[in-house]
Amino acid sequence: MGGCVSSETEGLFFHPYTKGSHISLNSCLHQAERQQSFHHGIIFSNRPLRAKEKLKIRVLKEETRWHGALRIGFTSEDPSTLEPCCLPPFACPDLTQLPCFWGAGVPEELCQAGALLKFWFSGDGKVFCQQKGEPCARVLFSGIPKNAKLWAMLDVYGKTKAIQVAGPSQNMCQCQSQINKDAQPFGNGHSLEEIAEQTVIPAANLNSCTDTSDWHSQRNFQIFLGDDPSCVICQDRMADTLLLPCGHCTFCQYCIEQLQGLSQSCPLCRQTIVSAKYIGCGNSVANPVT
Missing domain, CATH: 2.60.120.920 (SPRY domain)
Structure with a gap:
């Protein structure tokens, strides 16, 4: 560099x-x-x-x-x-x-x-x-x-x-x-x-990226899918919304509603958002975010 x-x-x-x-x-x-x-x-x-x-x-x-x-x-x-x-x-x-x-x-x-x-x-x-x-x-x-x-x-x-x-x-x-x-x-x-x-990392492969530098091999990219209950966008509200098909669920419903007015891609992996499901604090999928 x-x-x-x-x-x-x-x-x-x-x-x-x-x-x-x-x-x-x-x-x-x-x-x-x-x-x-x-x-x-x-x-x-x-x-x-x-x-x-x-x-x-x-x-x-x-x-x-x-x-x-x-x-x-x-x-x-x-x-x-x-x-x-x-x-x-x-x-x-x-x-x-x-x-x-x-x-x-x-x-x-x-x-x-x-x-x-x-x-x-x-x-x-x-x-x-x-x-x-x-x-x-x-x-x-x-x-x-x-x-x-x-x-x-x-x-x-x-x-x-x-x-x-x-x-x-x-x-x-x-x-x-x-x-x-x-x-x-x-x-x-x-x-x-x-x-x-050209180097978007799919959600399923966040821990298998080993082809560019020690930055890949020595760090654990599981943080993208971590257990922090807060929305990674606002960091104020609880994460309660699941994006499909990528499966990322580290966002709140409000931020996803704001995002969908500007982009149809997941902020983390850039896969196209087909639907967004409100899942609340449990694991059951409820209604899509509209």
């Missing part, structure tokens, strides 16, 4: 290649926009951050029809070693259930368009968030390792549609600020969207 700037004296921007298939970056790599749907918006920083180093993120656009908003986290995995086409749809819980990834959702009220947010981690493993104008920071989560190289991990998720890295490196940048809607080239001249379409 090629090396990426890693010196902590260099500017901070988004990783140019390792990003979700719905993400487009502008030419200076300071702005990221999710081009469709509400998922596949994972992005990383170009280099590790130091303890107490501030990552400043400005929310440029929001899409209020979705629930949930920006996710923030850190990883000790160098993004340059990850395969973009194998990034899961969601940072939380898909990546955060794996070793070496930590993250949480940012409260929706902090993520309105125009908001300027600061994120950092302390030496004792706590991650903080502070909105411009707030007198005090809040702890988002804790438990990240001490004395480890940590890259920032963000998920342009739900209501959050576009974000920008703010700070000195962005202020000095003279390149175009408009989001480039064409995918960044990767591999043999294919866009990330093309690669993602």
